Amino acid sequence: MKAQFFIRAAVAALLAGPVMAHAAGPVIDVYKSAFCGCCGDWVKHLEKNGFTVRTHNVANPSDYREKHGIPNDLGSCHTGVVDGYAVEGHVPASDIKRLLAEKPKAKGLTAPGMPMGSPGMDGPRKDPYDVLLVDGNGRTRVFSHHN
Structure with missing residues (x-):
């Protein structure tokens, strides 16, 4: 009887794992300089808005833009890179979610x-x-305006 309980509990935990991981919010990889304070502030903004952030300090962040x-x-x-999209600069979390x-x-x-x-450029x-939304050819259109 106890063995069945533990087996059921283990199966339930395994099935709940992906659901719980998804509940943490979208995962965004951020490529930045180790010495940039505003980048760190943008990361905090994303985390406060439900994103899971994996930060990568790199020598040349522009390589990732390109x-x-x-x-x-x-x-x-x-x-930043999230679900196959690039997010360049201080884009608000609400725009990324949209x-x-x-x-x-x-x-x-x-x-x-x-x-x-x-976000991250408070002052x-x-x-x-x-x-701006960047299409596959590098053309842009206004995605949102912030006052």
Whole structure:
């Protein structure tokens, strides 16, 4: 009788594992410099918004931007990769969640440069900025606007 209980409990635990892993939120790999404070602040923003973040300190984060098809003129200081999409720069978690829900045919999102007031770029002012969707040919369109 005890053996059946333990077997059932073990099977239930194994079946619950994938569900519990999924409940932790989307996993995003972030490629950044070890010396960049704003990148670390963006990672904290993602974690506060339900993402599981795997941080990779790399010598040249722009290599990952290029590898994932984001043009250099749309670059920033770090690149994230989630579910096959690139996320370049200080893109808000809400935009990433929308991207994952809508699943457009695209390379990913970018918040070019380092807009003041974007997640991780907190400071004395908040500048308006656009988050751009980058298609397979490197063309962009405004995905969201932030004031």
